[in-house]
Amino acid sequence: MTSTADSQWYYQKEEFYGTPSQISGLSFPVEKESRHKGIAFIMMVGMHLKLPQLTMATAALFFQRFYMRRSFKDYKYYDVAATCIYLASKTEESTRKFKDIVIACAQKAAKKDTPIDDSSKEFRVWKDTIIYTEELLLETLCFDLSVEHPYHFLLILFNHYQKDSQRGRKLKQVAWAFVNDSLRTTLCLTKSPKIVALAALYVAGKYLDENLSDSFGEFWRESYEPHEREIHEAAGEIMDSYLMTSNRNGRSLDKMPPGSKPGSEYQENGTPSYGGYLNSPAKLATPVYGMDPDRPTNGDRSMAP
Ligand SMILES: *[C@@H]1O[C@H](CO)[C@@H](O)[C@H](O)[C@H]1NC(C)=O
Numbered sequence: 653m654t655s656t657a658d659s660q661w662y663y664q665k666e667e668f669y670g671t672p673s674q675i676s677g678l679s680f681p682v683e684k685e686s687r688h689k690g691i692a693f694i695m696m697v698g699m700h701l702k703l704p705q706l707t708m709a710t711a712a713l714f715f716q717r718f719y720m721r722r723s724f725k726d727y728k729y730y731d732v733a734a735t736c737i738y739l740a741s742k743t744e745e746s747t748r749k750f751k752d753i754v755i756a757c758a759q760k761a762a763k764k765d766t767p768i769d770d771s772s773k774e775f776r777v778w779k780d781t782i783i784y785t786e787e788l789l790l791e792t793l794c795f796d797l798s799v800e801h802p803y804h805f806l807l808i809l810f811n812h813y814q815k816d817s818q819r820g821r822k823l824k825q826v827a828w829a830f831v832n833d834s835l836r837t838t839l840c841l842t843k844s845p846k847i848v849a850l851a852a853l854y855v856a857g858k859y860l861d862e863n864l865s866d867s868f869g870e871f872w873r874e875s876y877e878p879h880e881r882e883i884h885e886a887a888g889e890i891m892d893s894y895l896m897t898s899n900r901n902g903r904s905l906d907k908m909p910p911g912s913k914p915g916s917e918y919q920e921n922g923t924p925s926y927g928g929y930l931n932s933p934a935k936l937a938t939p940v941y942g943m944d945p946d947r948p949t950n951g952d953r954s955m956a957p
Pocket residue numbers: 863864865866
């Protein structure tokens with residue numbers, strides 16, 4: 653599915669150790685943390701503005717791509733994240749006013765409860781920053797603004813669902829939530845949207861104990877088998893993002909409340925939506941990694957080879 657025009661945006665995992673940020677002296681964990689903060693900012697502002705999911709996904713993708721070519725040392729993550737929101741909302745025609753985006757970014761960056769005044773200095777500074785950064789962002793993205801997301805492929809997959817529709821809805825909801833949460837990872841830099849969709853469905857199937865060959869018939873076998881290794885890698889990264897979040901919050905997976913609320917995933921504490929669903933990780937046949945003990949891990953392998 654990866655076209656030639658697209659392939660400049662797909663990376664090998666090793667390449668995450670030679671990014672502009674690291675060449676400029678930042679460490680791998682610092683870069684990783686900055687990516688997380690940027691995506692969290694995008695989600696927080698996006699939720700506040702009630703942006704469509706696709707717009708947030710596009711903004712997240714622009715953000716991840718930008719920092720494969722620029723350093724966090726030179727460009728502050730919130731400036732770039734804010735600009736990604738603005739550019740994505742233009743690209744996806746979300747029709748949010750520039751002014752409202754500026755206000756939301758300034759308000760959330762300052763962690764204020766009330767909107768900032770559009771005649772304030774703060775407003776002007778943010779406005780100028782976004783205008784200035786937009787040019788740089790466009791150039792860095794090579795004006796390549798048409799992107800695909802896993803959601804579309806997930807819908808295609810579900811056209812082939814063969815079991816009763818209620819069961820299908822549940823499976824789709826869980827798979828959708830895993831795709832939602834995958835936006836927090838760098839999966840969009842290593843795997844095509846189709847692989848991410850298949851991986852999200854694979855993890856959802858494990859979680860709900862559903863035999864996908866049974867539920868999707870021949871179609872599952874045909875979609876899954878040729879990409880088995882990639883799907884397992886992607887599924888592993890989706891899973892790892894939960895482990896990472898729980899480590900950071902000083903919680904273990906089994907202490908997470910099962911069935912956390914859909915739509916609550918992008919709150920400020922950064923807890924992914926279906927973390928709670930994963931309270932029995934043993935159920936998931938976690939794929940085996942070629943772990944290199946010299947790589948930074950910290951229980952955090954989503955960017956590590
Ligand atoms: C899943 O379903 C397929 C097809 O019905 C069957 O061949 C396979 O054994 C099942 N797998 C498991 C783990 O139950």
